[in-house]
Amino acid sequence: MQLTLNSPLDMHLHLRDGEMLKSVAPLSAHSFAAAIVMPNLVPPVTTIEAVNAYKARILEAIGEERFEPLMTLFFKESYDFAYLEKAKPYISAIKLYPAGITTNSEGGVGTIDSAALQMTLTAMSDLGIPLLIHGESNGFVMDREKEFIPVYEELATQFPELTIVMEHITTKESVAALERHENLYATITLHHLLITLDEVAGGMLQPHLFCKPIAKRPEDREALLSVALAAHPKVMFGSDSAPHPQHAKEACGCAAGVFTAPIALPALAQLFESHGKLDNLQPFVSDNAQIIYGYTPPEKTVVLEKKPFRVPQKYGDVVPMYAGEELAWRIASVR
């Protein structure tokens, strides 16, 4: 059995920098046509110059692969219309982090209210630049995403022309919020379709499945699966693949992030096939995102086949999800 995917897209990806960038960028570039690249470097990517310099480093890292890194700015309240108009040709979106909420987000926004963000959000809305948000409060870990939903809703109401993407949603409440506002969209990761808190902390503690937002309850996973498997037009695949060196994941006080980029398409094919929804993988991993972003990706044909794929224990120094396990699908060819 084969499945042909046209220009698969990863709408939420961490490529890091330096040696890690060189190690992981080719893996994404091999099987995806393009990806939205997160700007949470140290320091964060907050200028057009930094965007272009980072893009150049990514392109150097991927070498000959046909792959378009879709660049993002790290949200600042000081971006005005003139600056964003100048930035627009170089970026696909702006990513907003509440301060301190995840890896390298210390420089994020402290209080999120639409008045304080008025200038920048109005400019983004006028220029058609999507706003991507890591939507978590500083509350109890299982409630953070749910508590952030009123912020999404206020922004969606105040800026009805602004495309707002709820990044890596993990709860049934976020799925429900999608239906209430025309301009709210969402990315969903592979791992949040597969695991709940049980897989992280229900048996032995599993640091390689520890991520932010943390995996939630079974009914949350069901809600995510229902919209992903249906290729609901407001949801897109975004891996949130987040490489950390093995020592940082297995140390006491492990860093948050699951590394899925190189195994995402086979694992998604396995998941969608197991639910009899293989036909919906193309819109989930590409078509929906093209429509939401108004984006036409480079042509790239990824053929998956149903043959066993033993996931490596490591890619470089990074342990992937499913390390050492067998997936039922593999990438047969990329043209």
Added chain:
Amino acid sequence: MQLTLNSPLDMHLHLRDGEMLKSVAPLSAHSFAAAIVMPNLVPPVTTIEAVNAYKARILEAIGEERFEPLMTLFFKESYDFAYLEKAKPYISAIKLYPAGITTNSEGGVGTIDSAALQMTLTAMSDLGIPLLIHGESNGFVMDREKEFIPVYEELATQFPELTIVMEHITTKESVAALERHENLYATITLHHLLITLDEVAGGMLQPHLFCKPIAKRPEDREALLSVALAAHPKVMFGSDSAPHPQHAKEACGCAAGVFTAPIALPALAQLFESHGKLDNLQPFVSDNAQIIYGYTPPEKTVVLEKKPFRVPQKYGDVVPMYAGEELAWRIASVR
């Protein structure tokens, strides 16, 4: 400021065996007068001979300290009246584990229903042997204790003369269940009075705070605090102090358990003082348990004083809670 505790008791303690026993037993024996010792060794402690041999190893490990190990049998459906009558002089309780629910519980009880357990529970009730239960279902990690409460309630109703202790409770639902059945009691750990899931997985992942049952929500911790600080007569301190070697806690797939035995009394003094409830520490760490178990411990006077105590990074090869941090209270003398 000083606080004198008379015969403090740890009503739920893991002492392990072999080298680990030699390393940790003296630490409990130093500051407690007695402790209920868990029987989940490999293989579990299921015979009178094994109880007595284990007790002898514990006494050897503690040397000169005045400390009484209160022994327990690992629950088996095959214990009959004659056997338990013979066992009674050597044990203080019997511990029931649902199969596979925590460290070394593989030999536990598969299906818990009062009919299957009739013979053993009737004998225990007639002989006045308390039943201690690790009450968790095999469900979603945050729901396991709550889902087990109907089992507690059925047992409490079917065996009204049997003393049943809900071990290391972590939820507001368990606190509420205490009020519904005269013969239901509970132990509460130090760590469940201090942390929620936030401390385990809300920032970086903290394997040294990973335990079973897992720490729950803020409102659960509040419910536990309310009965512990009030020294509610149906609750007792049980540390569930569970040593694992550092490598087993910090490895990928870390074992469950928090090691608190040597720091428990100073940390409890700090906690109770911060809530203005220092007077209630004596009943919480001793008097309530004496009444519930009908037990008179050896005389031992532990004087705590409010002076800084820097918790060691390790005790032997075991990392304690608060490793490297400073507590406001320390043990001044033990007589």
